[in-house]
Amino acid sequence: MTYCAAIRLNQGMIFASDTRTNAGVDHISTFKKLYQYGVLGERFMVIQTAGNLATSQAVFTKLQQAIDQRHESSLHTVLTLFDAAQMLGECMREVTELAKRVAGNPNSTAFTSSFMLGGQIHGQAPELYMIYPEGNFIRATRDTPFFQLGESKYGKPILDRSIDYDTDLYHAAQALMLSFDSTIQSNLSVGMPIDFVIYHNDSFTIPNVRRIEEDDAYYNTIRHRWATALRDTLMKLPDCPDGYWQG
Template sequence: MTYCAAIRLKDGLVFASDTRTNAGVDHISTFRKLYQYGVEGERFMVLQTAGSLATSQAVFNKLQTDIDQCVESNINTVATLFDAAQMVGECMRDVMTHAQKVANDNNSGTFTSSFLLGGQIKGQKPELYMIYPEGNFIKATADTPFFQLGEIKYGKPILDRSVSYDTDINHATQALMLSFDSTIHSNLSVGMPIDFLIYQNDSFTMPKGRRIEADDEHFNKISRYWAKALRNTLVELPSCPDDYWG
């Protein structure tokens, strides 16, 4: 299992993905699930994934190979983010179809992956898409500014209560960190390190991003502050009315 999330705000985009793919008593695997594409000064895109690792890696490799071999139509040459989402969806369907034939397996769920694609092309507004295993996709809106993949249930309430399209990008980043912190505390299959990336609208830069390790001072400080604030708030809540006690 994994946890990926992306937020589209009025001032920018925030992306985060954990790197754990297999958790057990004696085995934990770490793989990158957030990849960046683009051309400095012209376009910026981030692709995140959850699901079959083999399918996801095949999609990433195909997209990068097309760029490296200067294929006329690749993710760095498409006209719009919509076209890029279509390209990812088509690539995923091709990979899954091939995998099923090789394995002679009718259980398509074995090979499924989902993706989040966000970014901006010069002359256009920033966009964020969720791409389903079937290859179809939906776009984030001002009313629905964030998408999640994987183990979403522990981190979703924090984002639901604290993030809107108009939220300051710094506050949204902190909320996303807390969303991951809550998920990691509640589910062993999600874990450090976390790949974080922030993009300012109309900058058309290729941000380096940051990999947050288990000993990251800022992340752990926010985690401690949040835990303390929850405990303090719980104590300060109004007492239950007498009729609650029967």
């Protein structure tokens, strides 16, 4: 299982992905699920993935080959993020259909993957897209500023309660760290390390990926203080009125 999340805010964008893959309790590995693309000063993109690992890796390979071989159409040449989302969806469909044909099972869902694409091209606003296994996609809005992939249910309540379009970029990053901590605490198929990227709007840089390991001091400070605050708040809730539980 996987947990990936991406947030589009007034100040910038945040992307985070765990790195655990699970093919059973005796086969757990670490694989990168977050990839950056871009041209310094001109465009920046991040793609995250969840689902069949072989499908995802084939898609990333094809996208990178188009860049390396200087194809007329690649992530380095598309005119808009919308065009990039279309390219990603088409590439995914091609890879999935080929895998189904090779397996001799055209109706199989075993080869599907989902993706998130976010970034900014010079002269345009930042955008964030969710691309579904069928290749269609939706775009994040001011009212819905974040998307999630994979095991999202444990971390979603934190983001729902703390994130909106105008949230401070670094406060949102803290909320996202806690979202991952809640997920990891509740589901063993999601695990460290976490790859984190923070992009400031209109900077057109290629930010460094921050890989957060289990022994990361700041991450552990945040998660321990959050756990303590939850326990303290629970103890300070008002006492129930007499007879409340008797109906």
